[in-house]
Structures are given as C-alpha cells and as structure tokens.
Amino acid sequence: MFKAINTVIDRLESGAMVVFMAIATIATTLQVVLRFGFNISIFWIEELVLYSVICMSFIGASLGARYGAHISVDVLQAFVGPRIRRWLLIVAAVLGIAFGAALLYYGSQLFMSTLKRGVLSPAMRIPMAWVYFPIPVSGGLLIIRYLGLIREHWSRPAQTLAESIAQNKETLV
Numbered sequence: 001m002f003k004a005i006n007t008v009i010d011r012l013e014s015g016a017m018v019v020f021m022a023i024a025t026i027a028t029t030l031q032v033v034l035r036f037g038f039n040i041s042i043f044w045i046e047e048l049v050l051y052s053v054i055c056m057s058f059i060g061a062s063l064g065a066r067y068g069a070h071i072s073v074d075v076l077q078a079f080v081g082p083r084i085r086r087w088l089l090i091v092a093a094v095l096g097i098a099f100g101a102a103l104l105y106y107g108s109q110l111f112m113s114t115l116k117r118g119v120l121s122p123a124m125r126i127p128m129a130w131v132y133f134p135i136p137v138s139g140g141l142l143i144i145r146y147l148g149l150i151r152e153h154w155s156r157p158a159q160t161l162a163e164s165i166a167q168n169k170e171t172l173v
Helices: 002-038 045-067 075-079 082-117 128-132 134-155 161-172
Strands: none
Touching: 002 045, 002 134, 045 134, 075 082, 082 128, 082 134, 128 134
C-alpha cells in the first residue's frame, strides 16, 4: 500500500513540477518577446513567474527527501558501522518529520489567517492564501517521504555508506 501511495505522490509531484516549470518558462519567454520585440510589458508576469518558482521550491523539497538529495554530512556515516549508520539515518528522518510538521502546522495557520483576511496579491489580484498553500502541502509531503525513509531503513539490512552508494547507483541505472 505504501508503494502505491508513493507512486501516486511521485506522479503528482512530477506533474506539478512540469506545470510550474512550463508556466515560468512560457511566461518569461512571452515577457521577453513582448518587451524587446514590441516594447510592451505585461505587469503581472513577473509575479506569476515568482509564484511558480516558489511552488517549485516547496514541491522540490519533497522530491529531495524522496531521492536523498538534501544537504547532509556523510563524514560521520563513513566512520561508523552499519547498525549505527542505520540509527543516524532514522534520527535524521525523525528530524525531517519534525521540520515537515512545523511546515504543515505553521503553513496551515498562515494559509487560514490570510484566507480569512482576504489579502490579494499586488499585481495579479489573486488571494495570497493560495500563494502560501504550497507550504503546508510541502510539510505533509515531507512527513510522508520521511516516514517512508524510516520504513525503508528499518526494514532492510543495515549497510555501510559504500554499500548504500553502490546500491543507489544500481537502482538509478
């Protein structure tokens, strides 16, 4: 079941990343062509691109957790045995869950308070609450991803850092 949920989340995240990247690319290209080709500027495109990049960043955080691309210090893992390394990875995932929970809680608070106040964005005049919505979504996705990592590290045999790297290279090829 967890594998099916993970697959659905992967597809949704990948699709969202493609959509936001396409929006940012098309809008920027349109703005450049209009500005330099026709001396016309659409005032709200810069805001649209900014919000697209923000959404990509928050969704990318979950993708980074899924593929182990977040910044980490591997020096300690290289010097400890496989059993201690497993516990280090689990502790790191628990800290990731705490961070995701903070994003989920405080992002939800920000979303709800902004929605109640009815604040609009300066140029596009859309509710700012929807600009803040990716924050709690990212927190929820991070929690799911880190729970998956804990499950993975707990269920498979303990590995050294070199064994783990070799296994990851095999799965990527």
